[in-house]
Amino acid sequence: MFAVLSAARKRLRLPRFARSLAASVGLIALAACEPVQLGDLGGGGGQRIDTSQPVPVALLIPKSDAGAGAVARALENAARLAVADLGTVRIDLRVYDTAGNAATAAAQAQKAVDAGAKIILGPLFGEAANAVGVQVADDNVNVLSFSNNPSIAGGNVFVLGATxxxxxxxxxxxxxxxxxxxxxxxxxxxxxxxxxxxxxxxxxxxxxxxxxxxxxxxxxxxxxxxxxxxxxxxxxxxxxxxxxxxxxxxxxxxxxxxxxxxxxxxxxxxxxxxxxxxxxxxxxxxxxxxxxxxxPDQSRTASFTSRYQAAYGSAPHPLAGLGFDGIAAIGALVGAGKSDALTARALTQTSGFQGTGGVFRLLPDGTNERAxxxxxxxxxxxxxxxxxxxxxxxxxx
Missing domain, CATH: 3.40.50.2300 (Response regulator)
Structure with missing residues (x-):
């Protein structure tokens, strides 16, 4: 039962992870850079790909952050589960540790792009995603962040988190x-x-x-x-x-x-x-x-949970599905065999994608819509x- 009227009238508290997310939202709300526009005004910004070769995708997660390491592992596990689902579509998934720090995330993003990454999946926190978007904008690279903070969305940054x-x-x-x-x-x-x-x-x-x-x-x-x-x-x-x-x-x-x-x-x-x-x-x-x-659609959520547990021996973190969804969207677009698969125009296709909680789509303003x-x-x-x-x-x- 919930003890909601304690004599001490303690301050309401959020779990540590939720507090850190809220703190990130607060920082961005006060100091976020303006979204950086890529490419032409028609939404064509983003890297072109060679459809005959594996597509390099950078996964940015806070692996060494003591407070978010478990989430990072779950996101990586789910992303790899999605890669295994793609059949003949070849994704070269490369993992980079942001340490839960915005400056580190920006540096790792640049390292990933310099190594050939065509799109970035992650990072987790809003402040880091904003920094990454700004860092790689002049490289014409789109970012699919795990954040749910709409204030960082736009230009080359999309948020996958439920808004x-x-x-x-x-x-x-x-x-x-x-x-x-x-x-x-x-x-x-x-x-x-x-x-x-x-x-x-x-x-x-x-x-x-x-x-x-x-x-x-x-x-x-x-x-x-x-x-x-x-x-x-x-x-x-x-x-x-x-x-x-x-x-x-x-x-x-x-x-x-x-x-x-x-x-x-x-x-x-x-x-x-x-x-x-x-x-x-x-x-x-x-x-x-x-x-x-x-x-979300509970039948699809249950299916993902069952598959994740069978593969990794434990239930997924509630945010793990975002890792799967990001790869599923990238894979669906790459599978169409077009060189502009990772441009903003392609990412925001109106039909959307099938995710772990049902259908979802990315919107031109960088936010998303989920069933x-x-x-x-x-x-x-x-x-x-x-x-x-x-x-x-x-x-x-």
């Missing part, structure tokens, strides 16, 4: 289909919360839903308690409450206090920007019952309300 905007779009579109017209956004006053708030507000505008209020709170238990009168007052005027917090943050406390303040899930639709099935014990919280959240299912919680179990689309072009996708 808040993609999730918000899916959930707001579904809410509109269910007749929801108004929403209150609830978010912590930190970088992650600000990104989530902005994504939800933009998605609401696209879906025709009115944002009644966006209510922030200091990122502590006392901060949530102090903000609850404002949050509940706004929520009483709304069809739905959209929470940016996940189980590692304020979600358990919010879904406890909202009903205590007259905003119950039986009268107001709760919507979550984060995964409410991770960790699994979140599903036992009374306040999340009936709430909506988004998740997501909409789920709810019933009886402490996940129930799919609207399956993930299996192709692009369906209404609302």
């Amino acid at each position: 808040f905007r993609n999730t918000a779009n899916r959930l707001m579109g579904f809410a509109a289909e269910q007749g929801k017209q108004t929403v209150t956004v609830v978010y912590p006053n930190n970088v992650e919360g600000q990104f989530g708030k902005a994504a939800i507000e933009a998605a609401a505008g696209t879906s025709g839903i009115q944002v009644v209020a966006s209510e922030g709170f200091d990122f502590s238990q006392q901060g949530v308690i102090a903000a609850m009168p404002r949050i509940s007052a706004a929520a009483r005027q709304s069809d739905a409450v959209f929470l940016t917090s996940n189980a590692a943050g304020a979600l358990p406390l919010l879904v406890q206090l909202l009903p205590e303040n007259g905003i119950g899930p039986d009268t107001t639709q709760y919507i979550g920007l984060g995964r409410w099935d991770v960790p699994a014990q979140t599903l036992a919280l009374p306040g999340v019952q009936g709430g909506w959240f988004a998740l 997501l299912a909409v789920a709810t919680v019933r009886g402490n179990k996940v129930v799919i309300l609207d399956p993930a689309p299996n192709r692009f072009g369906r209404a609302g996708f």
